[in-house]
Amino acid sequence: MIGKLIEKIQKTGAPIVAGLDPNLDFIPGFIKEAAVKEHGESLEAAAEAVWQFNHAIIDAISDLVPAVKPQIAMYEQYGIPGLTTFKKTVDYCHEKGLIVIGDVKRGDIGSTSGAYAQAHLGEARIGSKSIAPFGEDFATVNPYLGSDGVMPFVKACKEYDKGIFVLVKTSNPSSGEFQDRLIDGRPLYEWVAEKVNEWGADSLEEGYSSVGAVVGATYPEMGAALRKQMPKAYILVPGYGAQGGKGEDLKGFFHPDGLGAIINSSRGIIAAYRKEEYRSYGEENFAEASRAAVLDMKKDIQEACLTH
């Protein structure tokens, strides 16, 4: 699957993933009103509003980006109806040819991680049938429980041709509280990075492993060092835009050939219509504003990172 992701990045010229992390606050009033009219003030209404919002944005940007990253928490917060929209979103993105990175940050003891791997990357076997419960292409994984919490995902990557991104250095302000602490002179996140290399060692495709890493755009020096430490891991980079990361910060996350990293923007794309620079699109053209934001982000990253 990492080979397919690289192919799509090269085809679109955009090492960009659109974070489909909708919150009711971001969704235009007319969509929410229509959903409440149909479903009353209910979780179903919230889920329907999210679906209509996603659907329009996916239609507007699917030719520009290789991949999307729905953050499952934003769907889980609306219960079963919300998770039903998550699944519909995954399926619709696949229909449109997009690669789907499930930002699920799961991780547990071995047998439980196996169940999560089945949920998001694998298939449930029921009698003679095999059914993909959610069917993303990639999932994000939390490493706090160590190898036996991660290996079931690695196994699913092999069995189903999928990939994972392991949290190494996250984009949030307090990520350093534990991740930066020094162990034998090196920060914890470097020890995790070393394991990322190990977990992915025997699953190379186009020179990259099916085990990638998450490293926040908000920590550019660490990104550059981790790029060197994990030469074969694709780096998924959150934190561009709303969280403060800029194109110029991102150069170090890429290899000199322009591969090796894919930059996520969530609010910066899906809530673009609320930003000063895209306000002229108007609320009703929110999806066109998202398209403009993707094009601007592509230009920013190409100029800052991909031209030498």
Next chain:
Amino acid sequence: MIGKLIEKIQKTGAPIVAGLDPNLDFIPGFIKEAAVKEHGESLEAAAEAVWQFNHAIIDAISDLVPAVKPQIAMYEQYGIPGLTTFKKTVDYCHEKGLIVIGDVKRGDIGSTSGAYAQAHLGEARIGSKSIAPFGEDFATVNPYLGSDGVMPFVKACKEYDKGIFVLVKTSNPSSGEFQDRLIDGRPLYEWVAEKVNEWGADSLEEGYSSVGAVVGATYPEMGAALRKQMPKAYILVPGYGAQGGKGEDLKGFFHPDGLGAIINSSRGIIAAYRKEEYRSYGEENFAEASRAAVLDMKKDIQEACLTH
């Protein structure tokens, strides 16, 4: 909510939580066959089998234990139908007066953790309505992202009278890979424990904080040390039974007054009918075997830990 948990532990005399972690492998054939007859070989059939299995076990043990801990991965692995059974299980346990610990191990950047906290402990606000998406009483939380990934859960605990258990030292074999590494002479899990004290400092009820800790039964010496380090944190102890922990290992997790810890058993209770010692119950009386296993576990823990 921690006060309510303590009250129920005292009333039942059983510091025990039943892990509702059903896998199709554990579920008697006659239940699976009936579900497939009704729903075909589908995720719906798997979810229905899990529901029938849970329902019978809950009926058989609800007067004996204060709490249950459904592991959401075991439901997520059957997609939307599986998660619908998770929600039905939470609701049915509440009907039966049980406290529900959602073993979700969520944790993300601040805004996203806020969404998870809403999903599992809080309420979604939709127009004039507030609706609990899943509505557990406690949730387990992964600390790898640091304080800003945990505080939204702590906030939800205050707002909705709930509690959390933060992963400190997990029960799995490779938990030491990162958690045991020394930072300034102390293992990472002790640094997390220190934060658990801090996160829970201003939410005391009956002398215990709404922020508890997960410490595996498989590491008894660490459990005893962590008991001392976090005097006001209730400790949720997985790993008893199938993972190898025994009653005699658990004494150190309790305070001298017999409070301070609650021991989880999952397979040991729900799949008891498959164990040699309960095989005489027969597959059709699986729930009665679970009841017998709870009574035996209660005796084991009382004798090993609560009599002095």
